[in-house]
Amino acid sequence: MARASTTPRPRLGVVKLASCDGCQLMLLNLEDELLAIADRIDIVEFPEATTHRSSGPYDVVLVEGAVSTPEQLEQIHEVRREAKLLVTIGACATAGGIQAMRNWRDHDAFRAAVYAHPEYIESLATAQPVADYVKVDAELRGCPINAGQLLELVTALLTGRRPDLPDEAVCAACKRAGRVCVMVSQGIPCLGPVTMTGCGALCPGFDRGCYGCFGPRESANVDSLSRGFVHMGRTPSEAGRLFAGFTGYAEPFRGLITELGGVPGTTPVPRATAAPEGAAGHAAPTPAGSPAQAGGQR
Amino acid sequence: MTTVTKSAIGFLPRAGFQQLIDLLAEDGRTVIGPTVADGAIVYGEVRAVSDLPKGIGAEQKPGSYRLVEHGDERLFAYAVGPTSWKRFVFPPTLETREARRDEDGHVSFARVAHEIPKLAFLGVRACELAALGIEDRVFLGGPYTDEDYRARRSGALIVAVQCAEPASTCFCTSMGTGPGIRDGHDLSLIELDDGFIVTAGSPAGSAIFDRLDLAEASTDQLGDASDQLVAARQRIGDPVVTAGLHDRLLAQLDNPHWAEVAERCLSCTNCTMSCPTCFCTSVGQRSDLDGHVAVTERRWDSCFTKGFSAVALGGNFRPRVQDRYRQWLTHKFATWIDQFGTSGCVGCGRCIAWCPAGIDVREELNRIAPPPQIPAKPKAPEGQAPITRVFRVEAARQETHDTVTLALTRPEGMDWEKEHGEFVMASVPAVGSVPISISRRLPTGMELTIRAVGPATTILTGLAHGAEVGLSAPLGHGWPIEAAEDHDIVIVGGGMGLPPLRPIVDEIVAHRARYGEVHIYHGARTPGDLLYTSELAAWAARGDLDVGVTVDRADEHWLGRVGIVTHLFDHARWDGSRAIAFVCGPERMIQATVSTLASHGITPDRIFISMERHMECGVGLCGHCQMGPYFVCKDGPVFSLAQLGDVFGREGI
Known part of the structure; x- marks a missing residue:
């Protein structure tokens, strides 16, 4: 079963879009394995770890963050051209992240309310997951991603197998861990049944409901679960907002949120002074304001 | 019942219960029993009486479980909670095998041996004893066995405590498993207000029984115990009539109700994970960065996940939630009986209480009947794990x-x-x-x-x-070539379906005179995908084998037939009344072939097909490849069409 071991070391890049850097930090968090990984992989671009910059081509590129600005939109197409394998990491890159909450609202009104000089802010009307713009080969979910899953991805890459990233519900891991269902025993709303596993069922282990940071799993029956929340005493709009977290923009969470009244909070009232001509937000390739239609398939 | 000898039945006063815990723990055993944690009564380590849920019970409904205070002295006044004993005999995750590959490419495989903890299970209910008996049949009753399970199971001392506080979700009465304790225990207890009636069920139990400071059980106490059991039984009633349930359920495979359940079902796996008998697993690989040392880890899986029924090239035999729910329910209540001789359900109600959507399995089963008697625990042969x-x-x-x-x-x-x-x-x-x-x-x-x-x-x-x-070692049942002696033979292989059929052709060529007319048909996607082209030519050149080849799409050099494989023989003049057919290929190709073969007069008992399903263990222990009553790996992969009946060709099985 010998395979050639003299192949050149794969070139790995880490690229950041609109995000907090927490996911790429998980690579540095692999303390026990980091040196061995660096021994087998050429990490050629990793702004969190080194000031040394290198462009592609990459064998693998890990992309963190949502596409939120015109510059990032150009960048992601560039990265796609340079990468053999493009892996999105984290809730922002895979689902749009918390910044995608703006997709339900008037982007210009927020920009005008937050910035003294909104005309200097170049941003797209919507923050979108990377897969809405370019082909994605694999994704690591979560906010942040799970270090074990990252190591599994790297190991699978090096050994030539498929990474073991199950698409089951958080519940399966929760039950294997012997946790008691917080929804059944305490009436705490939990997104575990519709959320993809990978975190090790962290939140239910601390008597909290899952808030879905790994995003929807396959066959996520959000209609049934939200009816359950209503049965437990939430109003329909409260039930919908429980889904409006880091991955709320991913279908089918997105459709449910829209159907049940949208995301929390209010849109600021625009200032009286109109923005200078030409400084209006760049239109994203997919229409804003109708989240149910925007974006690609999740 | 006037004379009761101390050696058969004793009475342990409430104040003496710590002595029992100490005796159980005496030879280094860890005692596992009911404890209160995370808002539920779960099984955890018990060192002292104070660890037990004194005066605490639980109110259970579909999708809901809440602890309640009884305010009395009783230690076991609750119905089963979220944990089942399967966790301790069949761990949720287990390293099963280590593989090594050295620099020269040599590979080696070794089973991972585990230290088996010495445990005593305290507070096992009748439904749970039945569940352990069912798991024995699954893991130890077949030709291949789970030796890790055997070690954990045989090492555990079992102290049963009869149920007196059934929950609204219980239906052990219907499934014939409880609430009365019959067998399968080392010691059995019945809790009364002032203490416990104790009996021994095994030599190990007798050894502890003999050392307990027991009083004689009075006639009144025995009467109270009896009343308590009757009251528990009456509270449960008989919510599921199980008579004929097997056939009734399997006659309803096309019922629109499956789709209706799927609108509520979250396919979250909570029912199967909390079920004390669900045994399906998957394996994953963990390795070092170079793949030199790899560990296979087995973990509980569930027929409710999509990945569980996935096969190569993106295929999936149970893509819809309604398919998965149907698989679970028909397996649990019907085809399990075909496989293992008992129902897969013990009526503990965990799947009802712990379903976040509150789906009540009793309501989904539309009619009811007397329980299948669970035969005595099987004598498991000394089996072997696959090597x-x-x-x-x-x-x-x-x-x-x-x-x-x-x-x-x-x-x-x-x-x-x-x-x-x-x-x-x-x-x-x-x-x-x-x-x-x-x-x-x-x-x-x-x-x-x-x-x-x-x-x-x-x-x-x-x-x-x-x-x-x-x-x-070679696994599964192959082609019944012996059945084809003195018969005509039709062999149809689509794409990669030809390789499994080649041993039949080898046998025919070796003993040509034993068989009548032989027709061999092979179809491939393109000329470049045709297999064994020189062998096909050699077979055809013999003159005593009829060989036909076709491709779905020709190229510029192809001069042969174009079209699906059945076009090779749908107008053939041979008579199928003396023929046996062997068919292998993609399921749709098999379906088309089978109907063409039928039109030639070959009856279902003479059509043999090889089925594809997701196989993971290969020996009928992981549950992936279930197809109706069969495990494809163990019972197949070759089946006669008659054997498969209406399971064949049905969507979502």
């Missing part, structure tokens, strides 16, 4: 651009003549195991024809002379 042996690649022959035939030499000392079977599980360290049909038997080993469709098969097809590969 991976290292075979050596003698030669590799490229069949098509993505398909290779490996000739493999068996290891020394293997009693090859006794190794029958249709397929092997081929293990690639750090990548996984895949089922591969044997495409030729050789005195020295076998040939495997493999198409590169995933990581493991890509590695296997890249092996060259001298490489080592880990294979299980």
Whole structure:
């Protein structure tokens, strides 16, 4: 079963879009394995770890963050051209992240309310997951991603197998861990049944409901679960907002949120002074304001 | 009942209960019993009476469980909670095997041995004793066994406590498992207000019984115990009539109700994970960064996940939630009986209480009846776990651009003549195991024809002379070639369906006079995908085999037939009334072939087909390849059409 071991070391890049850097930090968090990984992989671009910059081509590129600005939109197409394998990491890159909450609202009104000089802010009307713009080969979910899953991805890459990233519900891991269902025993709303596993069922282990940071799993029956929340005493709009977290923009969470009244909070009232001509937000390739239609398939 | 001898039944005063815990723990055992944690009564370590849920019970409804205070002294006044004992005899995750690959490409496989903790289970209910009996049949009752389970199971001391506080979700009465304790325990307790009636159920139990400071159980106490059991039974009633349930359920495979349940079902796996008998597992590989050392980890899986029924090239036999729910319910209440001789349900109600959507299995089962009697615990034979042996690649022959035939030499000392079977599980360290049909038997080993469709098969097809590969002994039931003697034979192989059929042709060629007319039909996607082209030509050249070949799409050089494989014989003049058919290929191709064969007069008992399902363990222990009452790996993969009945060709099985 010998395979050639003299192949050149794969070139790995880490690229950041609109995000907090927490996911790429998980690579540095692999303390026990980091040196061995660096021994087998050429990490050629990793702004969190080194000031040394290198462009592609990459064998693998890990992309963190949502596409939120015109510059990032150009960048992601560039990265796609340079990468053999493009892996999105984290809730922002895979689902749009918390910044995608703006997709339900008037982007210009927020920009005008937050910035003294909104005309200097170049941003797209919507923050979108990377897969809405370019082909994605694999994704690591979560906010942040799970270090074990990252190591599994790297190991699978090096050994030539498929990474073991199950698409089951958080519940399966929760039950294997012997946790008691917080929804059944305490009436705490939990997104575990519709959320993809990978975190090790962290939140239910601390008597909290899952808030879905790994995003929807396959066959996520959000209609049934939200009816359950209503049965437990939430109003329909409260039930919908429980889904409006880091991955709320991913279908089918997105459709449910829209159907049940949208995301929390209010849109600021625009200032009286109109923005200078030409400084209006760049239109994203997919229409804003109708989240149910925007974006690609999740 | 006036004279009761102390040696048979005793009474343990409430104040003496710590003595029982101490005796159980005496020879280094850890006592596992009910404790209150995280808003529920769960099974955890018990050192003292104060660890037990004194005066605490639980109110259970579909999708809801709440602790309640009884305010009395009772320690076991609750119905079963979220934990089941299966966790302690069948761990949720378990390292099963270690594979190593050295620098020279030598591979080796070893089973991972685990230290088995010495445990005593305190507070096992009647429904849970029945569940352990069912698991014994699953893990120890077949030709292959789970030796880790055997060690954990046989090492555990079982102290049963009869249920007096059933929940609204209970239906053990309907399933014939409780609430009264019958057998399967070492010690049995019945809790009364002032203490416990104790009986021993085994020599190990008797040894503890004899050392307990027991009083004689009074006639009044025995009467109270009896009343308590009757009251519990009456509270539960008989919510599910199980008479005829097996046939009734299997007659309803097309009921629109499955889709209605799927609108509520979250397919979250909570029912199967909390079920004390659900036994399905998957394996994953963990390895070092270079893949030199890899550990196979087995973990609880569930028929409710999509990945559980996935096969190569993106296929899935149970894509819809309604398919998965139907699989679970029909298996649990019907086809389990065909497989193991008992229902798979003990009526503990966990799947009702712990379903976040509150789906009540009793309501989904539309009628009711008397319970199937659970026969005595099976005497498990000393079974064997499947062994991976290292075979050596003698030669590799490229069949098509993505398909290779490996000739493999068996290891020394293997009693090859006794190794029958249709397929092997081929293990690639750090990548996984895949089922591969044997495409030729050789005195020295076998040939495997493999198409590169995933990581493991890509590695296997890249092996060259001298490489080592880990294979299980041949598994499963193959083609009943003996049934074809003195008959005409029709062999139809679509694409990669031809390799499993090749051993039949080998047998026919070796003993040509034993068989009548022989027709061999092979279809492939393109001329470049045709397998064994020189052998096909040689068979055709003999003159006593009718060989037909077709492709779905021709290229500029192709002068032969174009079209699906059934076009080769749908107008053929041969008479099928004396023929036996052997068919292998994609399921849709098999469906089309079967109906054409039927039009030629070949009856379902004379049509044999090989079924594809997701196989993971290969020996009927992991549950992936279930198809109606069958495990495809263990009971098949070759079945007669008559054997499959209306399971064949149905969507979502």
